[in-house]
Amino acid sequence: MNSVIFLTIVLLALSSYFFGRKKAILIQSNKRLTALPKFYGYYLAIWCGAPAFLLYALWSIFEPSIVRFFILSDYSSQGLLEGELNLFYEKVKSLSRNQYSGELTAELQRSAEKYLNFRDIAKWSKVVIVLSLLIASTGYAYTKISNNTKTREPVEIFLKGVFFLSSLAAILTTIGIIFSLLFQTIEFFQVISLFDFVFGMHWYPAKAFVRDASEALDPSMYSDTFGAVPIFAGTFFIALIAMCVAIPIGLLSGIYMAEYASKRLRQYAKPVIEILAGIPTVVYGFFAALTVGPFLKDLGLSLGLEVSAESALAAGGVMGIMIIPFISSLSDDVITSVPQNLRDGSYAMGATKSETIKRVIFPAALPGIVGSILLGVSRAIGETMIVVMASGLAANLTLNPLESTSTITAQIVVILIGDQQFGDPKTQAAFALGLSLFIVTLVLNIVALSVVKKYREKYE
Amino acid sequence: MNKEERLIKRYKAEKRFQFYGKAAIFMALLFLVVFLTKIFSTGYTAFQKTWLVIPVNYNADLLYLDPDKKPTTEDINDADFYEFGIETFITLDPDASEDQIMELKKMFAFTFERELKYYLLDNPDSFGKTVDVKLTASDDLDQVFKGNYPRDIPENRRRASDYQLKIFDKLNEDGRVISEFNASFFTNADSREAELAGIASSFMGSLFSILVCLSIAFPVALLAAVYLEEFAPKNRFTDFIEVNINNLAAVPSIVFGLLGLGVLLAVFGLPRSTPLVGGITLSLMTLPTIIIAARASLKAVPPSIREAALAMGASKMQTTMHHTVPLALPGTLSGTIIGLAQALGETAPLILIGMVAFVNTIPGTPMDPAASLPVQIYIWAESAERGFVEKVSACIMVLLFFLIFMNLGAQLIRHKFEKKWN
Numbered sequence: 044m045n046s047v048i049f050l051t052i053v054l055l056a057l058s059s060y061f062f063g064r065k066k067a068i069l070i071q072s073n074k075r076l077t078a079l080p081k082f083y084g085y086y087l088a089i090w091c092g093a094p095a096f097l098l099y100a101l102w103s104i105f106e107p108s109i110v111r112f113f114i115l116s117d118y119s120s121q122g123l124l125e126g127e128l129n130l131f132y133e134k135v136k137s138l139s140r141n142q143y144s145g146e147l148t149a150e151l152q153r154s155a156e157k158y159l160n161f162r163d164i165a166k167w168s169k170v171v172i173v174l175s176l177l178i179a180s181t182g183y184a185y186t187k188i189s190n191n192t193k194t195r196e197p198v199e200i201f202l203k204g205v206f207f208l209s210s211l212a213a214i215l216t217t218i219g220i221i222f223s224l225l226f227q228t229i230e231f232f233q234v235i236s237l238f239d240f241v242f243g244m245h246w247y248p249a250k251a252f253v254r255d256a257s258e259a260l261d262p263s264m265y266s267d268t269f270g271a272v273p274i275f276a277g278t279f280f281i282a283l284i285a286m287c288v289a290i291p292i293g294l295l296s297g298i299y300m301a302e303y304a305s306k307r308l309r310q311y312a313k314p315v316i317e318i319l320a321g322i323p324t325v326v327y328g329f330f331a332a333l334t335v336g337p338f339l340k341d342l343g344l345s346l347g348l349e350v351s352a353e354s355a356l357a358a359g360g361v362m363g364i365m366i367i368p369f370i371s372s373l374s375d376d377v378i379t380s381v382p383q384n385l386r387d388g389s390y391a392m393g394a395t396k397s398e399t400i401k402r403v404i405f406p407a408a409l410p411g412i413v414g415s416i417l418l419g420v421s422r423a424i425g426e427t428m429i430v431v432m433a434s435g436l437a438a439n440l441t442l443n444p445l446e447s448t449s450t451i452t453a454q455i456v457v458i459l460i461g462d463q464q465f466g467d468p469k470t471q472a473a474f475a476l477g478l479s480l481f482i483v484t485l486v487l488n489i490v491a492l493s494v495v496k497k498y499r500e501k502y503e
Numbered sequence: 504m505n506k507e508e509r510l511i512k513r514y515k516a517e518k519r520f521q522f523y524g525k526a527a528i529f530m531a532l533l534f535l536v537v538f539l540t541k542i543f544s545t546g547y548t549a550f551q552k553t554w555l556v557i558p559v560n561y562n563a564d565l566l567y568l569d570p571d572k573k574p575t576t577e578d579i580n581d582a583d584f585y586e587f588g589i590e591t592f593i594t595l596d597p598d599a600s601e602d603q604i605m606e607l608k609k610m611f612a613f614t615f616e617r618e619l620k621y622y623l624l625d626n627p628d629s630f631g632k633t634v635d636v637k638l639t640a641s642d643d644l645d646q647v648f649k650g651n652y653p654r655d656i657p658e659n660r661r662r663a664s665d666y667q668l669k670i671f672d673k674l675n676e677d678g679r680v681i682s683e684f685n686a687s688f689f690t691n692a693d694s695r696e697a698e699l700a701g702i703a704s705s706f707m708g709s710l711f712s713i714l715v716c717l718s719i720a721f722p723v724a725l726l727a728a729v730y731l732e733e734f735a736p737k738n739r740f741t742d743f744i745e746v747n748i749n750n751l752a753a754v755p756s757i758v759f760g761l762l763g764l765g766v767l768l769a770v771f772g773l774p775r776s777t778p779l780v781g782g783i784t785l786s787l788m789t790l791p792t793i794i795i796a797a798r799a800s801l802k803a804v805p806p807s808i809r810e811a812a813l814a815m816g817a818s819k820m821q822t823t824m825h826h827t828v829p830l831a832l833p834g835t836l837s838g839t840i841i842g843l844a845q846a847l848g849e850t851a852p853l854i855l856i857g858m859v860a861f862v863n864t865i866p867g868t869p870m871d872p873a874a875s876l877p878v879q880i881y882i883w884a885e886s887a888e889r890g891f892v893e894k895v896s897a898c899i900m901v902l903l904f905f906l907i908f909m910n911l912g913a914q915l916i917r918h919k920f921e922k923k924w925n
Contacts, residue, residue: 206730223765299524323848397520425755
C-alpha cells in the first residue's frame with residue numbers, strides 16, 4: 044500500500060509537469076510568459092508532489108507509535124512495566140499477522156482485532172488525506188499558473204531550500220551521533236559512577252549479566268565491573284605500537300618521495316603504497332591473526348619468550364602498516380610545500396641534501412608533520428577490526444607487548460555483537476566507551492586539522 | 504679530524520640517510536607483496552572443489568519404488584535417499600563395520616541426499632542402472648586433497664581418519680577423485696559446512712547496502728556541496744557546517760555503527776541485520792567524503808564559466824545546474840566511487856547493527872537480513888574449521904577485486920572526463 048501511494052505521488056507529480064508546461068504553451072498564444080514553459084511545469088509538479096510527499100512521510104513515521112499508543116492505552120492503568128507492555132504489543136502484532144504461537148488470551152485477541160481495525164482506518168485515511176492534499180495543492184498551483192504569475196523564482200527558492208536542507212545532513216549526523224551516545228551514556232552513569240568508570244582498574248562486562256529488570260538497578264551488581272582504565276591503557280598502548288611502526292617508515296618514505304625519488308619512482312611507488320590505505324581493515328585483521336600472530340609466537344618460542352598468539356604487538360604492528368600511507372602521503376605533501384628558496388639557501392651554504400632535510404626542511408615542515416602524525420594516531424585509536432581479530436578480547440592491564448590487551452573499539456564490538464538489550468548497563472557501557480572514543484578522536488582531529496591549516500597558511 | 508675526513512663523513516651520512524628512505528619504501532612495498540602473496544596462496548585453492556565420483560546403483564528396491572514402472576518426479580521427490588545413500592557408501596567397502604559406515608558417510612558433504620536425488624531427477628533413465636555420480640567431498644577430504652592438511656601427524660590430531668584416507672586413496676587411484684571449478688562458492692549462501700559455504704548471500708548484502716548508500720549519499724552530498732560552494736552566504740553558520748563535515752570525515756567508523764544502533768534501530772525501529780540499515784549507516788559515513796570531493800571539483804570550475812552564463816542572462820540556479828555542476832560531475836563521481844569503495848570494505852559499523860547474523864538464504868530485497876562481504880570474512884575468520892581459512896582468503900580476493908575495479912573506475916572517470924583548466 045505504501046509503495047502504491049508513493050508511486051502515485053511520483054506519477055502524478057511527473058504528469059503535472061507536462062500538464063503545467065502544456066498550459067504555459069497555451070497561455071503563450073495570447074499573453075507573454077513570465078518564465079520558460081518548463082518552469083510552469085516544475086512549479087505545478089512541486090506543488091503537486093512536495094506537500095503530499097511531506098505529509099506521507101510524516102504520517103508513515105508517526106503512524107506506528109500512534110497506533111501503539113491507542114492499543115496500549117487500554118492497559119496503561121494496570122501498572123505494567125515498559126518491558127511487559129512491549130512484549131504484549133509484539134504479541135498483538137504477531138497475532139494480527141497470524142504468526143503467533145503462544146497462549147491465546149481474550150485480551151490479546153481483542154487487542155489484535157483492534158490493532159487490525161486501527162491499521163485499516165489508518166491506511167485508508169492516509170490514502171484519502173494525502174490524495175486530497177495533493178489535489179488541493181495542485182489546484183491552488185493551477186490557478187496561480189492560469190493567472191500567469193511568476194514561476195521561476197518560487198521554483199528556484201524551493202530548489203535552494205532543498206540544497207540547504209541537504210547541507211544540514213552533516214550537522215544532523217553529528218547531532219545524531221552526540222544524541223545517541225550521550226543519551227545512553229547518561230543512563231549508564233546513573234548506575235555506575237563516573238569516578239568508577241574513569242579510574243576503575245577492572246573491566247569485566249560479562250559479569251554484569253542481569254536476569255531481570257529489578258536486578259539491573261542494583262548498583263552493587265556492578266562494583267569493579269566497569270573500570271575503563273585497562274581499556275584506555277590498552278587503546279593507547281596499541282596505538283603507540285602502531286605509531287612506532289608507522290612513524291619511522293611513513294616519515295622516511297615520505298621524505299624520500301618528496302626529496303630524492305625520481306619522477307618514475309614517485310609515479311609508481313606512491314600509488315602502490317597508497318594501496319595499503321585502501322585495503323579493508325578486516326583483511327588486515329585476518330592477516331594479523333592468521334600470519335603475524337603465529338609468526339611472532341614461533342619467533343618468541345625460538346628466543347625463549349612467552350608470546351601470546353593474540354598479542355598487542357601483532358595487532359599494533361599490522362595497524363602501523365595500515366597507517367604508513369596516511370603519514371607518508373601527508374608528510375610528502377607537507378614537505379613538497381616547503382618553499383624552494385629555503386632549500387636553495389641551505390645548498391648555497393654548502394649543506395648536503397640530507398643535512399638540508401634534517402636541519403632546514405624538517406623543522407620548517409614540523410607542524411604539518413605533527414598534524415599528519417596526530418591524524419594517524421586518531422586512526423589508530425579508532426581502528427576496530429584489527430584489534431578485534433588479532434588482539435585479545437580480555438582487558439588486561441599490561442605494558443608487555445607480547446601479551447594480549449583490548450581497546451575501546453574492540454570492547455564496543457564484544458559487547459554489542461549479537462542481540463543487545465537497551466536499558467542494560469552493559470549495552471550502555473558500550474555507548475559510554477563510544478562517547479569517550481568520539482571525544483578523543485574529535486579533539487585529535489581538531490588539533491591536527493588546525494595545525495595543518497596554520498602551517499599551510501604560513502607558506503601560501 | 505681534517506677537512507677531507509669530515510667531508511667523507513658527511514657524504515657517508517648522506518648515503519645512509521638515502522638508504523633509510525629507500526629501506527622505508529622497500530619495507531612498505533615488501534609488506535604489500537608478502538600480504539598479497541599470503542592471501543593468494545591460501546585463497547586460490549578455494550576456487551577448486553573436490554568431488555568424489557562413486558558408482559551408484561539406482562536400484563528400485565533400495566529406493567522402495569516400483570521396479571516395473573518408471574517413477575514420476577513426485578515419486579522421486581518422496582523417496583528416502585538417506586538410507587539409499589548409506590547403502591551406496593557401503594559398496595565402497597563391503598566389509599565396513601558400523602563405525603566405519605559412519606566414517607564413510609562423513610567423507611561426503613551432508614547434502615549427499617539432495618545430490619543423489621537431483622541426479623536421478625535430471626537423468627531419469629538411470630533408474631534401475633548403476634551409474635557414476637559426482638558427490639561433494641567433505642571439507643576435511645577437500646583439504647587433504649588440496650594438500651592443506653598434513654597427513655603425517657598422529658591420527659587423533661587429524662580430522663580425517665586413517666580409514667577415510669585409505670578409502671580416499673583407493674578412490675583417487677581409480678581416478679574417482681576430481682577437482683573442478685567451485686561454482687557453489689559463488690552461488691551458495693553461507694553454511695556451517697565449509698565445503699558448502701558460499702558468498703552469494705553476503706555479496707547480495709554488500710550490493711544492496713552499497714546501492715542504498717549510493718542512492719542516499721550521492722544526491723544529498725552533491726546538493727550539499729552545491730549549496731555550500733555556490734549559494735551559501737559566508738557566515739558563522741556555514742563555517743560551522745564546514746568544520747562539521749571535516750570532523751565527520753575523521754570520526755572512527757565504529758561510532759557510525761553506534762549511531763545506526765542507537766538511532767536507526769532503537770528510535771526509528773528499522774529492521775535489524777538488513778542492508779537497508781547498513782546502507783543508511785554507510786551513507787552517513789561516506790557523506791563527508793563525497794561532499795569534500797564534490798566541493799573540490801566545484802571549486803576547480805573557473806569563475807569565467809559562471810560569469811559567461813550569468814552574462815548571457817541565466818539565473819544563478821540555471822548557471823549552477825546547466826554549467827557548473829555538469830563540469831564538476833566527473834570529479835564528484837570519482838570521489839563518490841572512492842567513498843563507496845571505502846564503504847564496501849567497512850565491517851565494524853555493520854557488525855553493530857546486526858549484519859553479522861548467520862544467513863543461509865540469499866536476500867532478495869534490502870529488507871531481508873544479510874551479511875556483507877567484509878562481515879563474511881570476519882565470520883569465517885572467527886570459525887575454527889580449517890576449511891574456512893581458504894574461504895576467507897578467497898572472499899578477500901573477491902572483495903579486493905571489487906575494490907581495485909572501483910578504484911580503477913574512479914581513475915578512469917577522472918582522466919577521461921575531467922576537464923583540466925589552466
